[in-house]
Amino acid sequence: GENVEQHPSTLSxxxxxxxxxxxxxxxSASNYFPWYKQExxxxxxxxxxxxxNVGEKKDQRIAVTLNKTAKHFSLHxxxxxxxxxxxxxxxxxxxxAGTALIFGKGTTLSVSS
Amino acid sequence: xxxVTQTPKHLITATGQRVTLRCSxxxxxxxxxxxxxxxxxxxxxxxxxxxxxxxxxxxxxxxFSAQQFPDLHSELNLSSLELGDSALxxxxxxxxxxxxxxxxxxxxxxLTVL
Numbered sequence: 001g002e003n004v005e006q007h008p009s010t011l012s013x014x015x016x017x018x019x020x021x022x023x024x025x026x027x028s029a030s031n032y033f034p035w036y037k038q039e040x041x042x043x044x045x046x047x048x049x050x051x052x053n054v055g056e057k058k059d060q061r062i063a064v065t066l067n068k069t070a071k072h073f074s075l076h077x078x079x080x081x082x083x084x085x086x087x088x089x090x091x092x093x094x095x096x097a098g099t100a101l102i103f104g105k106g107t108t109l110s111v112s113s
Numbered sequence: 114x115x116x117v118t119q120t121p122k123h124l125i126t127a128t129g130q131r132v133t134l135r136c137s138x139x140x141x142x143x144x145x146x147x148x149x150x151x152x153x154x155x156x157x158x159x160x161x162x163x164x165x166x167x168x169x170x171x172x173x174x175x176x177f178s179a180q181q182f183p184d185l186h187s188e189l190n191l192s193s194l195e196l197g198d199s200a201l202x203x204x205x206x207x208x209x210x211x212x213x214x215x216x217x218x219x220x221x222x223x224l225t226v227l
Contacts, residue, residue, distance in 0.1 A: 006155075034215070043115060043203065043218040044156065089156060095211050100146070100169045105155035 002027040004092050006104025013080050015113045023090035023104050024072040030092040033066060033073050034101070038087045047088075048075070080111045116140065119204050119219035127227055131192040134222045136204030138185055142217070144168070144210055145187040147179055150201040150221070162187055163210040194226045 003026040013019050025033075034049035050057045050064045050073065057064050061080075066073040077084055087108050093101040116139035126132055138145050147159040158171035162181035173179075176194075181187045191198060201223050205216040 043220050045115075045218070046215040049214075098169050100158045100161055100171055101216060102158060103148075103156040105153070 002030055002092055002094055002099065002102040004090060004102050004104040006090050006107055008107060009105065010108045010110070012110045012112065015080060015082060015111055017080055019075075019077045019080050019084070019109055019111075021075045021088055021090065021107045021109075022072060023074070023092075024070075025092040025102075026071070027092065027094050027099075028068075028071065029094040029096060029099075032093040032095055032101075033064070034091050034093075035062075035064060035075050036089045036091065036103075038089065038106075040086070044089060077109075080109075082111050082113050085109055085111045115217040115219065117204060117206050117217050117219035119202075119222050121222055122220065123223050123225075125225045125227060126194060128194055128196060130194050130226075131190065132194065132224065134189040134191070134202050134204075134224075136187045136189070136206075136219060138187070138204075138206030139217050142206035142208050143185065144207045145181055145185070146205040146207075146216060147173075147187070147189050148203045148205065148218075150203060151199075156203070159189070161210075168210055191224070194224075196226050199224055199226045 031052035036044040038044040063076045087106045091103045118137040143164045149157045159173040161169040179189045201221045205218045
C-alpha cells in the first residue's frame with residue numbers, strides 16, 4: 001500500500017521568511033496530493049491540493065509542486081505569518097478500489113514574530 | 114463548521130472496556146472515513162465506508178470495528194481497550210467513493226484509556 005514520508009517534522013522560521021515542507025510517496029498509482037493544515041486543538045482542513053497532471057499550483061502565499069518521476073511533492077509558504085503556525089500534513093491517494101488517502105506524519109511549523 | 118458531527122468529544126475509560134464513537138457526515142456525503150491521530154503517528158487511516166458498505170481498510174486492529182447505517186451515520190467500536198488506544202479519533206466525509214476533493218473532518222473524539 002501507499003506510504004508517505006514527510007520532512008522535516010518540525011520547522012521554525014521568522015515572520016516573513018519562506019517555509020518548505022517535503023513529502024515522498026511510494027505508490028506510483030497515486031494521483032491526488034492534498035495538503036491539510038491543523039491548528040492546535042482543531043480539525044485538519046484542506047489548504048491546497050494538486051493532481052498528477054499538474055506540476056505546480058499556487059494560491060496566494062502557498063504553492064505546491066509535484067515531481068511524479070521522483071515521487072515527491074512539496075509545500076511552499078512565502079512571507080510566513082504567525083497565523084501560519086500549525087501542523088501541516090501531506091497526503092497521497094491512489095484513488096483506486098480498496099485504497100485510501102494516506103497522510104504523512106506531519107510537520108509542526110512555528111512562525112515567530 | 115465542517116458539517117461533520119462527532120460524539121462524544123471527550124471520553125475517559127479504563128483498560129479492558131468498550132466504547133462507541135459516533136459520526137454524522139455532511140448532508141449529502143456518502144463516504145465516511147475514520148482516522149486515528151496519536152502524538153507521533155500523524156493521521157492513521159482506519160476504515161472507509163461508502164453508502165453502507167466497507168470500501169477500504171487500513172491498519173485497523175481486530176479489536177476495532179465499524180459500520181455505516183442506512184441514515185449514513187457511522188459508528189466506530191473499540192473493545193478490550195489498551196492504554197495505547199488513547200488517541201484522537203477523527204471522522205471525515207466526502208461526497209463520492211473517489212476522492213477528487215476535500216475530506217471534511219469532524220472535530221474529533223478524544224479517547225483516554227486509564
